Amino acid sequence: MSTEPAAATPSPDAAAAGSAQAPADPTAPQTHRSVDSRLTRLRGQARRGLTAARSRIAFWSRSLLVRVVVLTLSLSAVVMITLGLILQQQITAGLLQSKIDAATVEIDNARQTVQNSLSGADSDPNSLREQLQLALTEIGRVDGSSGAQNSTAGVFEPVIVPSRIGSDADLAVAQPLADVPAELRARVSQGNVSYQYTTIRRDGQAIPALVVGSPARTSTDSFEVYLIFPLAGEQGTVQVVQRTLLVGGVALAIALTGISALVAMQVVRPVRRAAASARKLAAGDLAERMPVKGPIELETLASSFNGMAEAIRVQIRQLEEFGKLQRRFTSDVSHELRTPLTTVRMAADMLYDGRSDFPEYLGRSTELLVDELDRFESLLTDLLEISRYDAGMAELSAETIDIRSCIHASIAAAAPLADQFDVQIVTVLPEHAVVAELDTRRVDRILRNLLNNAIDHADGKPVEVELAADPDVLAITVTDHGVGLRPGEAGLVFNRFWRADPSRQRHTGGTGLGLAISLEDARLHGGWLQASGTPGEGARFRLTLPRQHGGLITHSPLALRADGSAAGSGATPDEAAPVRMMVDDGALKPAPREDELHPASVPVGGATAALISPEVAAAEDQPAAPGAPGPAGGAGAASTDAASPVAR
Structure with a gap:
């Protein structure tokens, strides 16, 4: 009689120890992320199809x-x-x-x-x-x-x-x-x-x-x-x-x-x-005129329309002539003032250098003269820049840069003003480089204008600067928590010499042309410059630029509203604002939000897709799960630079 050795049965503790020592599958998390991303894309496509069907039915x-x-x-x-x-x-x-x-x-x-x-x-x-x-x-x-x-x-x-x-x-x-x-x-x-x-x-x-x-x-x-x-x-x-x-x-x-x-x-x-x-x-x-023919009612309609069109043409021609005269006057005055201003500047600098030999009241007058000359020169420079845009002579000198360096330079330039008014500047920037083809001088001017404007209206509260990017687009937001904007003022802030409250005292001594020039600089890049705000809660300005020169923008990686209720805020599609449609050339298109998208902020070279509001386009995408990595350069990869030299 033969006997066979019995197989030893491991105890539960030994089995648990063996399973604990077994190496984990390193591809499991990647597989789960891949499945989640595919499901997210499918849900987004289904949601977009349903939204388009509802829009067409409506x-x-x-x-x-x-x-x-x-x-x-x-x-x-x-x-x-x-x-x-x-x-x-x-x-x-x-x-x-x-x-x-x-x-x-x-x-x-x-x-x-x-x-x-x-x-x-x-x-x-x-x-x-x-x-x-x-x-x-x-x-x-x-x-x-x-x-x-x-x-x-x-x-x-x-x-x-x-x-x-x-x-x-x-x-x-x-x-x-x-x-x-x-x-x-x-x-x-x-x-x-x-x-x-x-x-x-x-x-x-x-x-x-x-x-x-x-x-x-x-x-x-x-x-x-x-x-x-x-x-x-x-x-x-x-x-x-x-x-x-x-x-x-x-x-x-x-x-x-x-x-x-x-x-x-x-x-x-x-x-x-x-x-x-x-x-x-x-x-x-x-x-363009309507043919005056057909039934009496249609003839009356055509005649009225043609009369309205003729009146509009006359008014527009008059406004164009007036605008040309105004731009020519601005340009001529700006150029003509450059020479005498240079002479006055030389004399003022000589007086300023020798102010220690003057009595105290004359020395103070000399300092005030130089300060006002600086402001006058800044106004003259802005007028000349506006004149170049009006004449269509502005040119873009794009170069490949890391936009973070431009942001740091602008913050460093605004740091003395922030220190003066006890305003803390908090930055939320990606840890990796965000490279784009941009005109450094113009982008730096946009950021300085936005920072100075935010500090001027922050009322001593922090100013936040955030950067996010995806492979095609980058976005920079400058948010303050001061006086804010009333309904309808989001588009007026880009008008020349416009002020929300004329009785409010300005701290920065701006010329009133900074945001208007910033808007033109953004449009020259083919980008967006938008504003939103709530009275008493603050305002947010968002700059959206293509990362490649000549690229087309259809969305923005950052939300326009500070409360995150718009695109990219993580709100679910059901909680987002309903999609409003518009008809353009016989086709259905999402209409821009009137209180967020200033008409002049749409890029001139933008095609049909440029008319889509970023909130509407991004609200159709499924928000990322909590803790999931965000897009490249997005908020998911950002860190709060609390140790910045400007932050206090």
């Missing part, structure tokens, strides 16, 4: 042509169905009433025939059977042995039941007594002439039938006479009427819909022509 539901066609089709269908039901009911009732009237005449004839034929009927069953057979033959059977089958009531089957016997089974007479309803026999047995609808089976098919009964009394006995009228012919007639009404109703509804579509097109076509002319006029074609 657009077509507001179309006058579609409304007229759908309304006409709906109303005509309701009218056709109602008329069809009424006509079918009237025709069916008329057919049945005619059948009942004819059947009443036939039952009277049949009763008279039975009374004459069976007046001397014998009580012997054999003799009575023969007499019943003769009476049935005389009344008329289905086999057509009597002329009664050619009556106006149509084909019928007679049934005679003697009251003494009670059923035809005792007499062995072949007649369809089972097709006579018991309720009808009860009423006839009481001496009443009555009728009832029922269903009979012939050749294996169930067909409706009308059964009419009447009592027939003789001198020796009483009988019950029934006539069974199959309604197969009437049923076929009703079905033909139903099909005719259905086909005619559908054809009439389609015809009415087509007619309504043609009529609506006659109304909509001039409106579309007027809309096309208005779009061309808005696009700058001031010579």
Whole structure:
């Protein structure tokens, strides 16, 4: 007898220790992240498709042509169905009433025939059977042995039941007594002439039938006479009427819909022509006019439109001439003031250098003179820069730079002003380089203007500077928590010499052209410069630039609103603002938010996609899960630079 060694069973503790020592699969986290990213993309695509479908449905539901066609089709269908039901009911009732009237005449004839034929009927069953057979033959059977089958009531089957016997089974007479309803026999047995609808089976098919009964009394006995009228012919007639009404109703509804579509097109076509002319006029074609022809109403519309277009053309020409004169005056004055200002500057510098030899009040006056000359020179420089933009002479000198260095330089330049007013500047920058093709001088000017503006309105509260980027776009936000912006001021801040509160004292001594020049610098890069704010809570300015020269921007990596309610804030699509659509050149496009996207901030070289608000575009994407890495250069990879030399 051989024995085999038993396999040792490890204890639970040993098994747990072995499993703890087993190396973890390093590809598991990557697989989970890959699956999550694919699911996120699929959800985003499905959400975008659903949003587009809803937008198109909403657009077509507001179309006058579609409304007229759908309304006409709906109303005509309701009218056709109602008329069809009424006509079918009237025709069916008329057919049945005619059948009942004819059947009443036939039952009277049949009763008279039975009374004459069976007046001397014998009580012997054999003799009575023969007499019943003769009476049935005389009344008329289905086999057509009597002329009664050619009556106006149509084909019928007679049934005679003697009251003494009670059923035809005792007499062995072949007649369809089972097709006579018991309720009808009860009423006839009481001496009443009555009728009832029922269903009979012939050749294996169930067909409706009308059964009419009447009592027939003789001198020796009483009988019950029934006539069974199959309604197969009437049923076929009703079905033909139903099909005719259905086909005619559908054809009439389609015809009415087509007619309504043609009529609506006659109304909509001039409106579309007027809309096309208005779009061309808005696009700058001031010579566009509507043809004055057609009905009186359309001629009146065309004449009014053409008069409005001519008035607009005249006004625009006058404004253009005035603008040209204004720009030329600004340019000429700026250039003409440059030479005397240089002379005055030289004299002021000499006085400033020797102010220690002057009395104290003269030395102070010299310092004030130099300060005002500095401000005047800054204003003159800004005017010359605006003149270059107005003349279309501004050029972009793009170079590859790390935008973080530009941000650090701008913060260092604004640090003395921040220290003066006890404002802390907090930066949120990626740890890796964010390289882009930009004009360093112009980007630095944008950032300095935004920082100075934020410090001036921060009321001593911190100013936050954040940078985020993806492979195509970078965004910089400058946020303060000061006075904020009232509704409608988000677009006005970029106007020349505009101030939110003229009575408010300025700390930086700006010229009023900084944000206007910054907007032009952003547009020259093909980017966006946008503003948003809430009164008493602060304002946020967002600069969005393409990382490649000439790139097109369709979204922004950072939210425009400081509360994060817009794109990129992590809000779910259901919590985001509803998507508003606009029609441009016959196509549906998301409309920009009026309180966030200044019309002038859309890049000149931007195509159709540039009209899409960043919030609308990014709100369709699924937000990243908590703790998941953000996009390249995004907030997920950023760190708060609390140890910055400027931060305190």
